[in-house]
Structure formats: C-alpha cells, structure tokens
Amino acid sequence: MDYQVLMDKAKEVSKFAYAPYSHFAVGACVVGESGNIYTGCNFENSSFGLTICAERNAIGTAIANGEKNIQAIAIYSPNSQDCSPCGACRQVISEFCGPEGIDVITLTSEGLKIRNLNEILPERFRL
Numbered sequence: 001m002d003y004q005v006l007m008d009k010a011k012e013v014s015k016f017a018y019a020p021y022s023h024f025a026v027g028a029c030v031v032g033e034s035g036n037i038y039t040g041c042n043f044e045n046s047s048f049g050l051t052i053c054a055e056r057n058a059i060g061t062a063i064a065n066g067e068k069n070i071q072a073i074a075i076y077s078p079n080s081q082d083c084s085p086c087g088a089c090r091q092v093i094s095e096f097c098g099p100e101g102i103d104v105i106t107l108t109s110e111g112l113k114i115r116n117l118n119e120i121l122p123e124r125f126r127l
C-alpha cells in the first residue's frame with residue numbers, strides 16, 4: 001500500500017471534520033485486510049465528551065464494511081504537524097491488529113513519519 005495515498009485520503013476527509021468547539025480538524029484513513037480503504041473525520045458535540053475522533057470514525061466504517069483487521073492508518077490535521085492519535089484511539093487501533101502492530105502514519109515537515117503501534121502504545125492491553 002502506498003502510504004502517500006492513505007495520507008492524501010486522510011487530508012481529503014479532514015475537510016469534512018465537524019469541529020465547531022475546538023476548531024481542530026482531523027482526518028484518518030485506514031486500509032483493511034481486503035486492501036480497501038476507509039476514511040473518517042472527527043465530529044464533536046455540544047456535550048463535549050461525546051466527541052468522536054477521526055481515527056475511531058474511520059475504524060468504525062472499516063468494521064461496518066466487514067473488516068476485522070486493519071493494516072495501517074494515516075492521520076492528518078490541517079491544524080498541526082505530526083498529528084498523533086490520542087490514547088483512546090491507540091487502544092482502539094490495538095483492538096483491530098495483531099501483536100505485531102500496524103504502521104501509524106503521520107505527516108511532518110520532513111514528510112511521512114511511520115511508527116509501529118507498539119512503539120506508541122507499549123505493553124498494550126490485549127485479551
């Protein structure tokens with residue numbers, strides 16, 4: 001999978017972010033086991049705690065399309081370089097990949113940055 005394609009899709013979907021409270025838009029793109037890709041953006045709520053992150057939105061769409069495992073995830077924000085997934089999203093990513101983890105792709109001024117989930121969520125909880 002071309003990670004630049006995933007990042008381009010994450011950027012595209014970040015335009016649809018519903019973030020009237022934080023004004024912080026995020027887009028995410030995951031590739032499933034099938035090779036298909038799924039996108040999601042964050043959407044906030046006036047009851048702030050109900051906010052859904054872009055990563056979880058993209059993963060939910062993948063699951064709703066029959067995916068059980070994801071192979072990689074790209075995350076983009078027009079508001080910040082190197083927009084890294086929050087702790088809750090790291091745990092949700094963990095649920096849908098094996099012990100070897102998956103690549104988590106962000107964008108820095110130097111270009112794409114690729115880290116394994118196990119690097120950014122060490123000793124992660126799994127049943």
Ligand code: THU
Nearest residue numbers: 022024026042053054084085086
């Ligand atoms: N957000 C995401 O979409 N993904 C993350 O990993 C971190 C935060 C969103 C949630 C909220 O709408 C905004 O960014 C500011 O926290």
